[in-house]
Amino acid sequence: MSVPVSYIARNLWTRRVTTLLTAGGLALVVFVFAAVLMLDAGLKRTLVTTGEHDNVVAIRKGTQTEIQSGLYRDQAAVIEMHPAVALDADGGRLAAKETVVLISLTKIGRDKPSNVVIRGTSANGFALRPQVRLVEGRMFRPGASEIVVGSSVAGSYSGTRIGDRLRFAQREWTIVGMFDAGGSGFDSEIWGDVEQLMQAFRRTVYSSMVVRLGDSERFAGFKADIERDPRLSQEVKRERQFYSDQSRALSKFITILGLTLTSIFSIGAMIGAMITMYAAVANRVREVGTLRALGFKRREVLQAFMVESLLLALAGGIAGLAGASLMQAASFSTTNFQTFADLTFGFVLTPAIAAQTLLFALAMGLVGGFLPAVRAARMNIVDSLRAS
Amino acid sequence: MYVLRMVLRNAFRHRLRTLLTIAGLTVAVLAFGLLQTVVGAWFAGAEAASNARLVTRNSISLVFPLPLSYQARIRSVEGVTEVAYSNWFGAVYKEPKNFFAQFAVSPNYLDLYPEFVVPPEQRLAWLRDRKGALVGRQLADEFGFEVGDLLPLQGTIYPGTWEFVVRGIFEGADETKVTRQMLFHWDYLNETLRKTTARRADQVGVYVVGIDSPDNAAAISQRIDAVVANSLAETLTETEQAFQLGFVAMSDQIIGAIRIVSYVVIAIILAVMANTMAMSARERTAEYATLKALGFGPGFIVALILGESLAICAIGGGLGLALTTPAAEMFKAVVGNIFPIFQVSSTTVVLQAAAALTVGVLAAIVPTLQAARVRIVDGLRAIG
Numbered sequence: 001m002s003v004p005v006s007y008i009a010r011n012l013w014t015r016r017v018t019t020l021l022t023a024g025g026l027a028l029v030v031f032v033f034a035a036v037l038m039l040d041a042g043l044k045r046t047l048v049t050t051g052e053h054d055n056v057v058a059i060r061k062g063t064q065t066e067i068q069s070g071l072y073r074d075q076a077a078v079i080e081m082h083p084a085v086a087l088d089a090d091g092g093r094l095a096a097k098e099t100v101v102l103i104s105l106t107k108i109g110r111d112k113p114s115n116v117v118i119r120g121t122s123a124n125g126f127a128l129r130p131q132v133r134l135v136e137g138r139m140f141r142p143g144a145s146e147i148v149v150g151s152s153v154a155g156s157y158s159g160t161r162i163g164d165r166l167r168f169a170q171r172e173w174t175i176v177g178m179f180d181a182g183g184s185g186f187d188s189e190i191w192g193d194v195e196q197l198m199q200a201f202r203r204t205v206y207s208s209m210v211v212r213l214g215d216s217e218r219f220a221g222f223k224a225d226i227e228r229d230p231r232l233s234q235e236v237k238r239e240r241q242f243y244s245d246q247s248r249a250l251s252k253f254i255t256i257l258g259l260t261l262t263s264i265f266s267i268g269a270m271i272g273a274m275i276t277m278y279a280a281v282a283n284r285v286r287e288v289g290t291l292r293a294l295g296f297k298r299r300e301v302l303q304a305f306m307v308e309s310l311l312l313a314l315a316g317g318i319a320g321l322a323g324a325s326l327m328q329a330a331s332f333s334t335t336n337f338q339t340f341a342d343l344t345f346g347f348v349l350t351p352a353i354a355a356q357t358l359l360f361a362l363a364m365g366l367v368g369g370f371l372p373a374v375r376a377a378r379m380n381i382v383d384s385l386r387a388s
Numbered sequence: 389m390y391v392l393r394m395v396l397r398n399a400f401r402h403r404l405r406t407l408l409t410i411a412g413l414t415v416a417v418l419a420f421g422l423l424q425t426v427v428g429a430w431f432a433g434a435e436a437a438s439n440a441r442l443v444t445r446n447s448i449s450l451v452f453p454l455p456l457s458y459q460a461r462i463r464s465v466e467g468v469t470e471v472a473y474s475n476w477f478g479a480v481y482k483e484p485k486n487f488f489a490q491f492a493v494s495p496n497y498l499d500l501y502p503e504f505v506v507p508p509e510q511r512l513a514w515l516r517d518r519k520g521a522l523v524g525r526q527l528a529d530e531f532g533f534e535v536g537d538l539l540p541l542q543g544t545i546y547p548g549t550w551e552f553v554v555r556g557i558f559e560g561a562d563e564t565k566v567t568r569q570m571l572f573h574w575d576y577l578n579e580t581l582r583k584t585t586a587r588r589a590d591q592v593g594v595y596v597v598g599i600d601s602p603d604n605a606a607a608i609s610q611r612i613d614a615v616v617a618n619s620l621a622e623t624l625t626e627t628e629q630a631f632q633l634g635f636v637a638m639s640d641q642i643i644g645a646i647r648i649v650s651y652v653v654i655a656i657i658l659a660v661m662a663n664t665m666a667m668s669a670r671e672r673t674a675e676y677a678t679l680k681a682l683g684f685g686p687g688f689i690v691a692l693i694l695g696e697s698l699a700i701c702a703i704g705g706g707l708g709l710a711l712t713t714p715a716a717e718m719f720k721a722v723v724g725n726i727f728p729i730f731q732v733s734s735t736t737v738v739l740q741a742a743a744a745l746t747v748g749v750l751a752a753i754v755p756t757l758q759a760a761r762v763r764i765v766d767g768l769r770a771i772g
Contacts, residue, residue, distance in 0.1 A: 018663050025659035028652050063544050067451060102449040112637035115449055168448050170620065204587065264419045265653055271412040272660035275405050279667045335638035342638070
């Protein structure tokens with residue numbers, strides 16, 4: 001028979017202040033741990049939803065980003081005409097030739113500008129990305145100096161509401177609509193007509209091109225054809241791959257920084273748990289002796305103290321996780337080191353992260369509680385009953 | 389004197405508990421110091437930048453170049469003493485992970501950067517070789533570049549394979565200068581572009597402008613921007629420091645998060661330390677009552693508990709402080725090229741000491757109040 005859990009829990013309650021302080025320390029560590037995982041999950045979700053599986057991006061060889069890339073009109077035509085490219089309902093080719101540049105805009109409430117991606121595209125650009133939907137206003141008209149803004153851009157930079165005018169490249173651009181890209185990276189972009197933007201920025205080449213494959217299986221053949229064609233200097237990647245490559249450095253940075261921090265912090269929290277549990281054992285020498293005299297075995301005493309430590313850790317873990325779940329309301333925006341553009345993403349709490357976080361808390365309790373519990377279990381009955 | 393001995397004896401009565409607490413404090417002070425250093429390293433580039441130089445760039449964004457003809461126009465602005473220019477080259481050395489900055493620069497560029505010290509004969513050799521390049525000391529040490537080495541780069545912004553010959557190695561004038569970069573002739577870039585992609589030739593990334601006095605920076609910036617207002621490429625001029633801070637500001641939420649987290653670690657250790665002191669004081673209630681019965685006043689009890697807390701924090705904090713510099717060097721060796729300047733500043737050391745002191749005082753407050761207030765009779769009856 002093991003020691004009743006209610007008895008163990010009451011022990012924690014009796015030393016409320018100590019329990020609270022220890023659980024508080026654990027909760028802070030758990031909070032940081034969960035927040036880091038959530039941030040990385042948010043970044044990954046943003047990127048995965050940015051790419052469609054059957055879409056393929058063509059950029060100039062050796063470049064990582066659309067900003068650096070270039071694509072001549074004749075090259076774009078060659079890629080567009082490849083037989084693997086899907087056709088739309090009218091028999092046109094599902095390909096979007098795009099120009100991508102950065103412009104500096106000032107975030108509301110800050111004095112330093114951030115780089116925002118401005119993407120020149122066409123109706124096909126929307127057709128190829130079904131997650132991008134216009135939610136307010138209307139689409140830009142081809143041939144007009146009109147732009148539509150992503151939902152993370154609208155309202156967070158000065159002068160980006162519908163009806164506002166932005167001045168860049170010697171023109172006034174009217175904002176006529178706002179689109180929602182379902183939490184993908186496009187939410188941090190501004191879109192306009194590709195021909196107008198190329199003229200305004202005096203560009204003669206496209207930046208990149210996106211095509212839809214008619215048959216997903218033909219990707220390998222398509223890739224080989226494009227990369228072997230002597231007229232072309234492009235390489236192709238699946239869109240999802242392209243966007244995750246682009247943020248690999250940022251994702252790695254967040255994960256490494258966060259996990260290094262939490263592992264350092266967890267040492268502190270485990271020491272806290274260990275101190276508390278050693279004290280719990282030291283204060284209850286007679287109690288342990290009594291338990292042993294009543295017939296509880298060493299194993300059961302060990303178990304009782306381990307359960308106490310785990311309960312303590314669980315309380316801290318739940319508190320920390322609850323705090324971290326509030327972070328879902330916040331969003332995080334930072335510059336992607338690889339593209340130099342601002343990217344907004346949120347904290348995403350997945351069941352896997354919740355499970356990982358609680359396991360992490362329990363592991364801290366386990367490590368912190370083990371040695372004290374061993375000490376309690378190894379006590380001699382007679383000596384401990386005599387202790388004052 | 390004997391009070392001090394009593395404090396220390398008290399502190400080490402529960403040797404295991406105290407050692408654990410000290411270990412926790414050491415880790416926390418160390419982590420706090422490292423995090424502050426990371427934040428500082430982020431700003432290192434901007435701090436090393438000068439207020440006496442202006443940077444003029446295209447007002448749309450840095451991606452857009454400026455025409456070469458602006459050099460003469462900017463030169464004619466009142467207060468301008470020197471105009472150099474540079475292009476961000478962004479090429480890859482062998483593998484993308486070997487990232488370092490390369491700039492194609494005008495011949496007078498080094499005149500504006502007195503903090504980069506090149507031996508005169510090396511500078512001459514560089515000026516004489518069109519394919520010549522100067523590399524900074526930090527960069528040369530990292531990749532083992534030596535004068536005379538052939539340095540091939542794979543272009544990303546400017547396609548193709550580019551070859552350079554290392555003609556000189558420049559040193560930073562002092563330790564805060566970032567010399568993890570490579571400079572080469574803008575003319576080499578431009579002549580190659582004329583042959584391959586003529587429309588991209590004769591374009592400059594940014595102009596670096598030397599001015600007569602830093603006090604006039606704002607006025608001169610406005611004058612420069614006014615000279616080319618309403619042209620095809622309007623400019624934005626700011627001090628080099630503001631320009632560099634602009635890059636830092638782009639990741640300010642990350643920096644903010646690191647800052648917050650560095651205080652969280654102090655909060656965690658405060659919880660641990662407060663717990664230790666609360667437990668110790670509770671166990672010794674009877675002793676404190678005895679001391680009071682012997683005639684010692686509440687001030688003595690306060691001194692005992694506060695002294696114990698401060699002693700533990702001093703040992704833990706001291707160890708943490710001592711370990712910070714070696715740990716920072718290890719950290720630098722591991723992450724290497726992300727932060728060219730990674731030094732524990734004196735501010736960080738002061739902050740670390742202040743944090744340890746604060747933890748020591750705060751952790752002792754509640755136990756002190758309880759012990760000082762306890763009535764002798766109740767205290768003597770108390771069982772730990």
